[in-house]
Amino acid sequence: MHIRSHRTPPEEAPIRSAAALALGASALLVFGMALAQPHAALQASARGLAVWWEVLFPALFPFFVLSELLLGFGVVHFAGTLLDPLMRPLFRLPGAGGFVVAMGFASGYPVGARLTSRLIDQKLVKPAEGQRLVEITTTSDPIFLIGAVGVGFFGRPEALPVLAIAHYGGAMLLGFLGRWRRDGREFQDAPESLPEGAPEAFTDDSPNGARRPGRGRWKAALEAMRRARQADGRPFGVMLQQAVSSSLGLMVIVGGLVVFFSAALDLLLASGALEFFRHLVAALLHLAGMPQGLYPAFLQGAFEVTLGSRAAAQASGAEGLLPLEDRLAAAAFVLSWAGLSVHAQVAGLMSRVAWRYGRFARFRFLHGIVAAAIAYLVWPFFRPLSSGALAAWLPASPASAGSFVLWPLAMAAGTLIVIALLGGALRLMDRIRPPRA
Numbered sequence: 001m002h003i004r005s006h007r008t009p010p011e012e013a014p015i016r017s018a019a020a021l022a023l024g025a026s027a028l029l030v031f032g033m034a035l036a037q038p039h040a041a042l043q044a045s046a047r048g049l050a051v052w053w054e055v056l057f058p059a060l061f062p063f064f065v066l067s068e069l070l071l072g073f074g075v076v077h078f079a080g081t082l083l084d085p086l087m088r089p090l091f092r093l094p095g096a097g098g099f100v101v102a103m104g105f106a107s108g109y110p111v112g113a114r115l116t117s118r119l120i121d122q123k124l125v126k127p128a129e130g131q132r133l134v135e136i137t138t139t140s141d142p143i144f145l146i147g148a149v150g151v152g153f154f155g156r157p158e159a160l161p162v163l164a165i166a167h168y169g170g171a172m173l174l175g176f177l178g179r180w181r182r183d184g185r186e187f188q189d190a191p192e193s194l195p196e197g198a199p200e201a202f203t204d205d206s207p208n209g210a211r212r213p214g215r216g217r218w219k220a221a222l223e224a225m226r227r228a229r230q231a232d233g234r235p236f237g238v239m240l241q242q243a244v245s246s247s248l249g250l251m252v253i254v255g256g257l258v259v260f261f262s263a264a265l266d267l268l269l270a271s272g273a274l275e276f277f278r279h280l281v282a283a284l285l286h287l288a289g290m291p292q293g294l295y296p297a298f299l300q301g302a303f304e305v306t307l308g309s310r311a312a313a314q315a316s317g318a319e320g321l322l323p324l325e326d327r328l329a330a331a332a333f334v335l336s337w338a339g340l341s342v343h344a345q346v347a348g349l350m351s352r353v354a355w356r357y358g359r360f361a362r363f364r365f366l367h368g369i370v371a372a373a374i375a376y377l378v379w380p381f382f383r384p385l386s387s388g389a390l391a392a393w394l395p396a397s398p399a400s401a402g403s404f405v406l407w408p409l410a411m412a413a414g415t416l417i418v419i420a421l422l423g424g425a426l427r428l429m430d431r432i433r434p435p436r437a
Contacts, residue, residue, distance in 0.1 A: 033267040040270055041263050048262030051306060052255035059143060061251055063107035063408075067115050068243035071122070074228030075099075076115075080124060081221035083416075086423025089430060092179035096124040097133045098419050101175075105168060106412035108141025109342045113349040114250065120353040127354035134355065135363040136175035138346055140167060140305070140335045142411045148306065149331060153313035158382050159328055165378050166332040170371040172418070174363065254345050258304075261341035265303040274299060293317040294330045301334030304341050308334035325379040332375040333368035 034041040070076055076099050084095030091097065096119055104112030116134040119125045125133060140149075145167065150160040234242070268274050281299055282292040294315050301308020312331035315322045343364070347357055 029273070033271050033273075034263065037267060037270065040266060044263040044266035045259050047266075048259035049255070051262070052258045055144075055148075055306075056254060056258065057251055059141060060107065060111065060254065061247055063103070063111045064114060064247035064250055065240075065243045067103060067111065067118070068246065069239060070099075071118055072229075072232045072234060072239045072243070074225035074232070076119070076124070077228040078221045078225035081224045082217060083419065083423075085217075085427060086419055089426040090179070090419060090423040091132070091136070091175050093129050093133060094125055097129065098416065100133055100137055101419065102412040102415040104137025105139055105171075105415045106141065106408040108144060109138050109338055110254070110345040110349055112137025112139070113346040117349050117353050130350075130353060131355050131359060132175070132178050132181070134346065134350060135178070135360055135367075136171050138338055138342065138360075138364065139171050140338075142408060145335065149309045149313070149335070153310050154324075154327070154331075155313075156324065158324070159331075161382055162328050162375050162379055163332055163335065166328075166371040166375040167335050168415075170332075170336060170367050170374055174367055174370060176422075178363075250349070253348055257341055257344045257348070261303050261339070261344070262307075265300065265307065269300075290329070291315070291317060291322045291326050293322050294326060297327075297330040297334060301330075301337060301339060303339055305334055305337075305339040308337075308339060325376060325383075328379065329372040329375040332371035336367040336371040337364050 076096055079099040080094060080096030082095065083098035087093045087095050087098045091101075100112055100115045100119065103115055113134050116125070116130045116137065119133075120127055120130045142164075145163055146160060150156075150163060232239070278295055278299055281295040285292050285294055285298070294312065297308050297312035297315055299308075300311045309331050312327050312334055315327050315330065321327070343357070343361065346360065
């Protein structure tokens with residue numbers, strides 16, 4: 001596979017050099033603290049390893065394998081042809097992106113990045129479209145949001161709908177607003193997002209059925225799926241073996257990053273190296289009108305989403321636990337920011353294609369702010385509801401939530417329904433809009 005080289009603009013060279021020096025100095029600092037506190041580093045690494053093996057591996061590995069199989073069988077091409085007329089007016093993305101949005105929301109970070117990089121490799125999306133797609137789909141999975149955060153950390157039924165609406169709704173809202181965003185200069189010479197040999201299946205301007213309603217579109221989708229399967233050509237056994245092999249390699253990378261950031265955070269907290277940032281975060285929270293007792297959630301959530309979500313649920317002040325709406329807003333921010341551990345996972349998966357981490361990080365920060373604002377806005381609608389009415393929809397414990405295999409399926413189906421409704425509404429509005437003079 002040919003990997004394109006991407007030149008750094010001259011005006012950005014000093015910034016990248018400074019960032020490289022800062023990262024190198026940080027790594028050297030963590031290494032020195034690990035030598036000085038080997039027992040603390042070992043304990044933190046063991047906790048990170050337990051999280052990877054007990055939570056992340058069973059949650060992510062099946063989706064990694066499944067995504068490779070779906071690409072090999074042409075299911076992504078099939079879904080892309082059907083969703084193209086809905087995704088383009090909604091997000092200015094090709095139809096294959098709708099499949100990635102559904103899978104990303106259902107399976108959580110970093111599956112969206114994995115699928116996006118594969119679609120860019122197969123030229124199903126442009127690099128500029130992949131940049132926006134990976135920003136939208138870097139979200140938590142419903143099992144973690146329901147089981148770990150909603151039930152395990154908060155233990156309050158009211159937390160679930162508020163967090164879900166804030167987190168996923170914020171991603172959809174920013175994705176919709178991003179359709180008007182200009183692509184950077186580094187994406188201007190990118191190839192078109194059309195799979196070789198089947199352009200008519202993915203462009204909305206094609207005369208060969210892309211605009212045909214009813215059976216014409218389904219026929220085009222089946223034809224795109226058939227062509228993709230023929231182009232792949234691998235027997236099922238070979239495809240499964242390669243999917244498992246590549247997915248295991250990815251899981252090892254994910255596990256290594258989780259262990260590293262878990263150890264780094266514990267060492268930095270124990271050494272007091274983050275004291276300046278603790279005061280800075282507390283001051284920013286005061287300016288924003290939020291309780292300063294939330295600073296552990298934002299500080300730990302900057303590195304790792306699980307620790308930050310737990311700290312948000314346990315945030316307290318002089319009179320006990322902070323108000324639930326403030327803790328939910330903090331948890332919504334942490335889930336949407338996703339932590340530097342997830343950022344590193346996404347960066348590793350997207351390293352072979354043209355993408356910009358700076359844009360991704362800005363989107364994550366903006367997603368966190370929007371999610372926190374939405375949490376405050378929707379909280380009054382759920383506060384009057386009785387806990388018993390909402391508890392009937394929730395599992396009794398985090399363990400039972402983890403075994404709820406229907407939640408990812410329900411999330412994927414719900415995402416596709418939302419895309420169909422909103423995309424269809426935009427297409428209808430475009431058709432009934434009077435022509436310009």
